[in-house]
Amino acid sequence: MHIRSALAAFSGWADSGRRLVRRRLGRPRALDVLTALSCLAVMALDVPGLADADNSLDSRLEAGLVLTVSSATLLVRRRAPLLAYGVGLVLLGWLHELTLVQFALYSLARFRGRRAGVVAGVAYVLVAYALFNLPGWPVSRAGTPAEFLSLVVPIGALAVGVGIAANRQDLVRALERQRATTAVLEAVQAERARVSGDVHDFVGRELTLLTVRAEVLARRARGEPYEKDFEELSETARRAHRVLNEIIVQRGSDGAPTPGxxxxxxxxxxxxxxxxxxxxxxxxxxxxxxxxxxxxxxxxxxxxxxxxxxxxxxxxxxxxxxxxxxxxxxxxxxxxxxxxxxxxxxxxxxxxxxxxxxxxxxxxxxxxxxxxxxxxxxxxxxxxxxx
The missing domain is CATH 3.30.565.10 (Histidine kinase-like ATPase, C-terminal domain)
Structure with a gap:
């Protein structure tokens, strides 16, 4: 019970945090900037080690610049997630840096779907394993192939899995927005149909009265010069009523006019x-x-x-x-x-x-x-x- 309560509380805090981030930072540009900065912050922890390693980087400044430029590829992760993925694989082979490729795997799975995420994840594991077997890799840090893969595979699978889950959430939200839009359009169309029915009832009633009145006046004016005018007026009102019936969509038997x-x-x-x-x-x-x-x-x-x-x-x-x-x-x-x-x-x-x-x-x-x-x-x- 305590675990369930804690999970419920954490879920509530997470939802509140997401709403706060969306409200304060906006979407999507600000979140892309935040993602790039987060990736850079994690990779910055490795700057001292990268500067001292045998990787052609002579100083911490050079290492910082390389990591900054690399993390900047996440700014276009929605439109071009493959760019960050490719740069991440380069960093993996050159500096033995795993961070950027994990962010890229998440972005690929989220913005390109499950298939792209799975394919990229498998390719990442194969490339990492091939790099491990190349001469020059820091065997003392990587350990045996089994130890290496026990680090690479879970991290990659986690990044892809979270990305796929986020992609599914995005699809659900898009579907909910589409349904809400459709419901509003249907409500507007239904109201227009009711308005049309009311127009038919109210205007049709007036045209009927006009027709009857014109016929009465035509009978009273028999033999008078304006008898024909009343007959034309009656026929015009009758034609207008027929046109109204043709234009306005007829409602069912329960379509009573809206009260006043x-x-x-x-x-x-x-x-x-x-x-x-x-x-x-x-x-x-x-x-x-x-x-x-x-x-x-x-x-x-x-x-x-x-x-x-x-x-x-x-x-x-x-x-x-x-x-x-x-x-x-x-x-x-x-x-x-x-x-x-x-x-x-x-x-x-x-x-x-x-x-x-x-x-x-x-x-x-x-x-x-x-x-x-x-x-x-x-x-x-x-x-x-x-x-």
């Missing part, structure tokens, strides 16, 4: 039954907004109440809809809990994208985010007449 502001009271009651009181403050002028704008406001409030129930259960929600200077402004505010919930709420993370798409579909602007311990969603729409 008169549906907010039901939303507030439903939220109150779930434990979150909702304060509605709606200007009378807002009730004169067009059907599509009212539907947009309804959808935003509906999604905000759903999110508040997930992430801040039991906290009150304030909904304010004001109309002034030709603009309708919607503000939904809810207090955030002091601590994270014990269980992470199930959420696709696409609600905000859907709200933004709905508001922008009627020419409005949308913002959402944390503000002084609260979560605020605000939208601004043109309060003008029309659909």
């Amino acid at each position: 502001l008169d549906g907010l009271a039901a939303l507030a009651e439903e939220s109150a039954r779930a434990g979150s009181e909702v304060g509605l403050d709606v200007d009378d002028a807002a009730l004169r907004l067009s059907p599509l704008r009212q539907a947009a406001v309804y959808r935003v409030v509906q999604e905000c109440l759903t999110n508040a129930a997930k992430h801040a259960p039991g906290r009150p929600v304030a909904v304010r809809i004001a109309v002034a200077d030709g603009l309708a402004r919607l503000t939904v505010t809810n207090a955030l809990p002091a601590s994270a919930p014990a269980r992470t709420p199930v959420s696709a993370g696409t609600g905000t994208a859907g709200m933004a798409e709905r508001v922008r579909s009627v020419g409005g602007t949308f913002e959402a985010g944390r503000r002084n311990g609260t979560y605020v969603v605000s939208a601004e729409l043109d309060a003008g007449s029309g659909v």
Whole structure:
């Protein structure tokens, strides 16, 4: 149990450390610089020995310069990991230095995949063994072939294994990002389909009324000079309705039109039954907004109440809809809990994208985010007449 606790604590510290590094240093350039400096720091421990060894380096300065230039190849480890790998093998044969090639093996496995990492690891072991058997190698330091390989093989395998694991993590993160992007796109498309349905319902209703009214006026004007004008108006409205039916994708039988502001009271009651009181403050002028704008406001409030129930259960929600200077402004505010919930709420993370798409579909602007311990969603729409 103690071991498990220690491993869990270490994992938590490691995750916190990785998040801190990413936040402070950024990715990926700063991490490449950090990797090169780390490699140089490890190799710098060998500078005194390299300067004294029989390897054509006459001073510590020369040894330091060689190691600095060699470690600099890690700066391009993402685009050209083979460069650091090749230089690492040269250092292995020339200075008997193992450090750079280990960093290069990790980089190859991470940025070129498992196959490249395994092939490079096997080649590294074979090259190291061949170098060991060449005349001039420091046998006193290397020992027997078995002793030499017991050092070379585990280090290389570890570097390749960690690199492959990191590569798999990178692939998982990329897949998660792709899935999140796809979910957002699907949410936007779904909201556009709902907007299209609302357009069909609201505009189609008006065109139907126009058609009927024009036919009535045409009958009343029989024998009058403008009878034909009313008949043309009726036929034009009928054609427009047919075109609308052809353009707008039809929804299923359950595709009822989105309610307007008169549906907010039901939303507030439903939220109150779930434990979150909702304060509605709606200007009378807002009730004169067009059907599509009212539907947009309804959808935003509906999604905000759903999110508040997930992430801040039991906290009150304030909904304010004001109309002034030709603009309708919607503000939904809810207090955030002091601590994270014990269980992470199930959420696709696409609600905000859907709200933004709905508001922008009627020419409005949308913002959402944390503000002084609260979560605020605000939208601004043109309060003008029309659909």
